[in-house]
Amino acid sequence: MGLTLYSCYLFFIVILLASVCYSxxxxxxxxxxxxxxxxxxxxxxxxxxxxxxxxxxxxxxxxxxxxxxxxxxxxxxxxxxxxxxxxxxxxxxxxxxxxxxxxxxxxxxxxxxxxxxxxxxxxxxxxxxxxxxxxxxxxxxxPCQYPGYNLVFKVHEHSKYPKYLALIAVYQGGVSEITGVELWQEDCKEWRCMRRTYGAVWDMQNPPEGAIDLRFQVSGSKWIELKSLIPSDWKVGATYDTAVQLD
CATH class of the missing domain: 2.40.40.10 (RlpA-like domain)
Known part of the structure; x- marks a missing residue:
């Protein structure tokens, strides 16, 4: 069910062209x-x-x-x-x-x-x-404002440990939009593209084992990388703080 690297980046381009990210x-x-x-x-x-x-x-x-x-x-x-x-x-x-x-x-x-x-x-x-x-x-x-809160990624209720991981961003401030999410696959030494399955939910079959590095793309441009954001024993409903907030 995985996407090729080409289709992953083609998806990001389509999202970028469709985005209107400004106040x-x-x-x-x-x-x-x-x-x-x-x-x-x-x-x-x-x-x-x-x-x-x-x-x-x-x-x-x-x-x-x-x-x-x-x-x-x-x-x-x-x-x-x-x-x-x-x-x-x-x-x-x-x-x-x-x-x-x-x-x-x-x-x-x-x-x-x-x-x-x-x-x-x-x-x-x-x-x-x-x-x-x-x-x-x-x-x-x-701009959205959530004083006192960082952007967090929540493990969506549809997830099934350890074979299916779905994430959703919560407390997303500013006017920037998340247009792509990727997880690092250590054994292949490459970033794997998550799929926007619906709404603001991103998912992946057979996610990487161990603590997971995650990066997300903001409004079709820069990537923000987060080391070991998702622990190896991630749980449905858990939230993981990115320590960043979008503008």
Whole structure:
């Protein structure tokens, strides 16, 4: 099931061409709707693969994004400022959300958690916005901020030690995107390409034995190498701190 070195780098080139990795100075017009949950937070079954973390990250102010923003999973973890355009009902700042899922409604780019949708409104005006169901909005990409947290790689729940390893990046700050992940194969003296299996999840059949060196590519350019990041006895659900944070 492995990829050839050629297909690995071809994959990175495709991701690079599809990436839009920058904070925006100007807002883009769009539409937004919302989905409900008993706690007004996100869903633990989102297309990005964050599982339960995806429902509570950013205080539950999360969103599903359209195909053009999801970009095959490359847009997972991106942060946006979204504000509606119906004064006097709309707050000036709107909401700041993290993309954790893929979904589209009535020509919408955002399906906001109830908590995030509520932040679009001025105090006492939320009920009016909820009655609309879909509202005109404007949005821009902004840096993600996780004070006190480094970027970590979590061993995804689908992993099966020692033959199948799936990883997902958590607390990914800034506006940079992870466009490739590779593991060092000591016996072959080469880097092996992990596959973006879905959303923000990267996987590999028959991962290297022993402590694993990992490197990841940032926005299709530089590589960041991490020695022995994944221990030889890695466990499902465990998180491994990279001691770095993206810009």
């Amino acid at each position: 925006q100075d100007s807002f883009v017009s769009s539409r937004a709707t919302y989905y409900g949950s008993p706690e007004c937070i996100g869903t633990p079954t989102g297309a990005c693969g964050y599982k339960e973390y995806g429902s509570i990250m950013n205080g539950g102010e999360v969103t599903g994004v359209s195909y053009k923003l999801f970009r095959g999973g490359a847009g997972c973890g991106a942060c946006y400022q979204v504000r509606c355009k119906y004064p006097p009902h709309c707050s000036e700042d709107g909401t700041r959300v993290v993309a954790t899922d893929h979904g589209e409604g009535d020509n919408t780019d955002f399906i906001l958690s109830t908590r995030a949708y509520n932040k679009l409104a001025r105090p006492g005006q939320a009920e009016i916005l909820f009655s609309y169901g879909v509202v005109d909005v404007e949005y821009k990409r902004i």
